[in-house]
Amino acid sequence: MFFMKIITVEHLKYKYPLSxxxxxxxxSFEIEQGEFIGIIGQNGAGKSTLCQALVGLVPNFYKGxxxxxxxxxxxxxxxxxVSEVASHVGLVFQNPFxxxxxxxxxxxxxxxxxxxxLGLPVEEMKRRIDNVLNLLGLYEFRDKNPFDLSGGQMQxxxxxxxxxxxxxxxxxxxxxxxxxxxGSEEVFRVVQRLSEQGMTIVMAEHKMEKIAAYSDRVMLxxxxxxxxxxIPKKVFSREDIEEYGVITPVYTRICKxxxxxxxxxxxxxxxxxxxxxxxxxx
Amino acid sequence: MSEIExxxxxxxxxxxxxxxxxITLDLNLRPTAIIGQNGAGKTTFVKLLKGLLKPTEGDxxxxxxxxxxxxxxFLARYMGLVFQNPNxxxxxSKLIDEVMFGxxxxxxxxxxxxxxxxxxxxxxxxxxxxxxxPYDLSLSDRKLVSIASILAMDTDIVVFDEPTIAQDYRGKExxxxxxxxxxxxxxxxxxxxxxxxxVAETFERVIVFNRGKVLLDGDTRFVxxxxxxxxxxxxxxxxxxxxxxxxxxxxxxxxVDEFTDWxxxx
Ligand SMILES: Nc1ncnc2c1ncn2[C@@H]1O[C@H](COP(=O)(O)OP(=O)(O)OP(=O)(O)O)[C@@H](O)[C@H]1O
Ligand SMILES: Nc1ncnc2c1ncn2[C@@H]1O[C@H](COP(=O)(O)OP(=O)(O)OP(=O)(O)O)[C@@H](O)[C@H]1O
Ligand SMILES: [Mg+2]
Ligand SMILES: [Mg+2]
Numbered sequence: 001m002f003f004m005k006i007i008t009v010e011h012l013k014y015k016y017p018l019s020x021x022x023x024x025x026x027x028s029f030e031i032e033q034g035e036f037i038g039i040i041g042q043n044g045a046g047k048s049t050l051c052q053a054l055v056g057l058v059p060n061f062y063k064g065x066x067x068x069x070x071x072x073x074x075x076x077x078x079x080x081x082v083s084e085v086a087s088h089v090g091l092v093f094q095n096p097f098x099x100x101x102x103x104x105x106x107x108x109x110x111x112x113x114x115x116x117x118l119g120l121p122v123e124e125m126k127r128r129i130d131n132v133l134n135l136l137g138l139y140e141f142r143d144k145n146p147f148d149l150s151g152g153q154m155q156x157x158x159x160x161x162x163x164x165x166x167x168x169x170x171x172x173x174x175x176x177x178x179x180x181x182x183g184s185e186e187v188f189r190v191v192q193r194l195s196e197q198g199m200t201i202v203m204a205e206h207k208m209e210k211i212a213a214y215s216d217r218v219m220l221x222x223x224x225x226x227x228x229x230x231i232p233k234k235v236f237s238r239e240d241i242e243e244y245g246v247i248t249p250v251y252t253r254i255c256k257x258x259x260x261x262x263x264x265x266x267x268x269x270x271x272x273x274x275x276x277x278x279x280x281x282x
Numbered sequence: 283m284s285e286i287e288x289x290x291x292x293x294x295x296x297x298x299x300x301x302x303x304x305i306t307l308d309l310n311l312r313p314t315a316i317i318g319q320n321g322a323g324k325t326t327f328v329k330l331l332k333g334l335l336k337p338t339e340g341d342x343x344x345x346x347x348x349x350x351x352x353x354x355x356f357l358a359r360y361m362g363l364v365f366q367n368p369n370x371x372x373x374x375s376k377l378i379d380e381v382m383f384g385x386x387x388x389x390x391x392x393x394x395x396x397x398x399x400x401x402x403x404x405x406x407x408x409x410x411x412x413x414x415x416p417y418d419l420s421l422s423d424r425k426l427v428s429i430a431s432i433l434a435m436d437t438d439i440v441v442f443d444e445p446t447i448a449q450d451y452r453g454k455e456x457x458x459x460x461x462x463x464x465x466x467x468x469x470x471x472x473x474x475x476x477x478x479x480x481v482a483e484t485f486e487r488v489i490v491f492n493r494g495k496v497l498l499d500g501d502t503r504f505v506x507x508x509x510x511x512x513x514x515x516x517x518x519x520x521x522x523x524x525x526x527x528x529x530x531x532x533x534x535x536x537x538v539d540e541f542t543d544w545x546x547x548x
Contacts, residue, residue: 041450042450042451042452043420043422043423043448043449043450043452043453044420044422048420094421094448095367095369095421097367097369137320148295149321150320150321150325151320151325151366151367151444152319152320152321152476153320153321156320174448177447177448178320178366178444178447178476179320179476180318180319180320180476180516180517181476181478181516181517181518182319182513182516182517182518183319183320183516184476185518206448206449206450206451209521245450245451245452246450246451247451249521250479250521250522250525250538251521251525253538254522254525254538254541254542254545257538257542258542258545258546271521271524271525271528274525275525275528275529278525278529279529282529282531282548
């Protein structure tokens, strides 16, 4: 199989206006099509800033000083209209409230809004909207005003709106922070399925158990710098990981306390791996 | 008398569509978590406790006062509510003014309000940023500002609606500490939250909401032992408990520490 580089970031530096420190400090990496990438790091590490740089809101909306390049699907995002970038890369905002247009009266129209600029046939639009509303458990609320939804329902709507557009890349900034446990698990499953179908996923998240279980590679950010970018097992086995304000998955912490490693010297990171190791001992 | 008494509470936003369908419970001084699926009615419930919404049927007594008969301003002296979305709460352009607004509004004098606000900002770790504009802060910090604003009011009852949204590991630890601190001060803390492991580590009592009704209510360990019932409410057991069950460990272990101790002593 031929792996295509879909995202290439080179020497990305960025400073918000009026700020005197770099929010992103010389970041370079490549992502292949269909990968599921997790971004982790403590509050203020730069996760949201990087997410916004991948869709061009940094620097085109926030302004500020910018250096380096971000190429997504061949597009140089900082030099392209945000609306043009949006048809290739979708962003689910950290605060779903900020994603709602405010101009649409129903959940259904809210999802339709994003699709209107794509020039789709009406039947295809309807099919996609029904599909995402079902996928995110919102179908029964399709006629409701988006602002009358519960917090978690609104977050589901923000995700639905982006998935419906079927961009090549979806960037999600803590998309499950207000979802109930099963809803959160479902979103990870849905997104993983999309990545298996070739969509590229980049997700900032504090839920380490989920990142460990679902992502192909993990980016560890700290103070605007890229500290590590590797398979989750390696990143979560770093002895210095807590110095970056990141806690490892529950399963890793248990195994670490009990000094249980695999033959490669890595700690188990998922329930299945921890189970396998512990079962042998018990 | 309990701090809060809820009797046969019903509520609907739209006629004929009940969001809360008959809730009766007492809330006393044990730190209590309310969990349940999205749309279960948790936020609606706490807005009713606060008097922001009024029951369509049934009664709520806060410190003995019926919320139907008292104004929101009156009830605010007894209960503070940290909103799910900080944007719904924050409206001043300077951090210290934002935090002092609540205490001043419920009648604290300038000096007391200032002292309480600074102490609250200390607790959330934002004391050195009192001159900043809350709108320029990140979501995680804005959430902490909204928490400080309520702590500064020094009410007997404190309600948090999803306080850990956007918080990293340290932020969550900070919030755990605040909840314990409030408990030690003899306050009633009620928290709506989706993080099952946080609940396991922090709360004594758990109430499960499901489609406008109470599905389970009791000690944390007791509630979390009902795996199948939790599933019907879109919930899960804490991760540690899931692992213990998978290993057929008979003891219901809730936290990493409990698991480690159990393992070392077995
Ligand atoms: N609009 C803004 N103006 C000025 N500085 C900002 C702005 N947004 C973020 N920053 C700063 O940039 C740095 C990176 O912030 P960012 O929001 O990207 O972090 P994060 O990793 O997403 O954090 P969190 O986990 O809290 O969401 C922080 O120092 C933050 O204070
Ligand atoms: N202002 C409103 N008008 C009409 N319906 C509303 C309004 N606010 C909430 N609802 C509906 O009432 C139900 C309960 O909402 P509520 O916000 O109480 O849920 P919740 O348990 O807090 O959910 P979440 O975990 O998603 O925050 C939901 O189905 C929601 O759509
Ligand atoms: Mg962020
Ligand atoms: Mg809610």
